[in-house]
């Protein structure tokens with residue numbers, strides 16, 4: 249396996265759920281993401297990390313910090329866990345006597361992250377009044393402690409993360425657009441695990457290796473039916489789910505051969521993650537939301553059946569069917585069809601040419617562009 253494994257330093261202020269000491273990138277899409285991350289790590293521009301739950305947003309943020317060369321600490325704050333009444337003093341600190349109970353002077357998170365990185369997780373959940381204050385700090389590059397007057401200059405790199413589509417939060421009036429543009433100088437999108445299947449088995453091996461080391465046991469092996477099930481699962485909980493599934497399977501299998509029956513998949517549905525572009529394409533094409541897990545399971549099942557038969561050009565046949573069905577569904581409108589397939593119109597036309605689906609050149613039978 250040639251996947252790069254990047255070792256992370258032992259976490260300062262680490263939380264329980266962050267167990268990994270290494271990031272693994274095997275799939276080409278993950279490697280592309282890593283390359284993007286390397287390009288922006290050393291600058292001080294704010295980065296917004298977008299990804300479903302358990303895709304590794306916090307690990308990526310820690311990696312960016314590590315590669316930034318910044319000497320200060322990495323401080324992680326979860327927007328969803330913020331206590332609104334105390335938040336201002338948590339963020340910006342307070343002077344002694346600023347309010348009842350403020351006995352001593354206290355530094356806020358910004359000051360704690362001085363010279364380092366402040367990671368604001370679940371930024372979409374940050375209360376609106378704090379969004380205003382955060383915007384001001386980003387503009388002024390200084391904080392004033394609650395009950396204080398003196399502005400304190402701040403040198404902090406901001407990394408934010410979200411699993412929700414901030415565009416719809418803006419439309420719904422839950423997120424300030426001006427703050428969004430401040431935070432979103434660079435966006436790193438972590439694809440869900442189901443979209444980077446090349447990561448599944450290397451990560452599985454990685455977690456089993458971790459299990460073996462931590463429990464001082466021989467490395468468990470994966471039986472063929474277990475491999476098949478790992479690859480077929482849709483992983484709504486992404487890498488965290490994969491990690492937990494493998495740890496429980498390794499325990500259930502007594503640390504020896506892990507078979508399909510040892511894998512217990514979470515039944516939770518994937519949280520909606522509709523990036524802006526997809527959302528508008530969806531609206532334009534009249535989509536009814538992301539396909540449910542059940543639908544994917546059904547398709548997987550049918551694929552299994554398909555694979556039981558011999559077909560010399562299975563992939564091409566499958567692609568042709570998908571392109572043809574999409575075009576028919578959109579009355580051969582190429583713009584809408586390309587949107588729906590998530591490819592460029594140029595790429596669609598290449599496929600149409602390949603499968604002889606292009607309309608006749610003169611006196612076109614089908615509408616072409618939208």
Ligand SMILES: Nc1ncnc2c1ncn2[C@@H]1O[C@H](COP(=O)(O)OP(=O)(O)OP(=O)(O)O)[C@@H](O)[C@H]1O
Pocket residue numbers: 265266267268270271272273299300301302303304305306307308411487488491
């Ligand atoms: N590339 C990776 N290589 C190895 N382990 C990873 C990788 N990405 C994520 N993990 C593992 O997945 C778990 C979830 O990662 P992390 O907490 O960073 O995800 P998250 O996107 O912040 O999740 P949430 O949205 O739930 O906060 C971690 O404990 C880590 O073990």
Ligand SMILES: [Mg+2]
Pocket residue numbers: 305306369
């Ligand atoms: Mg997280």
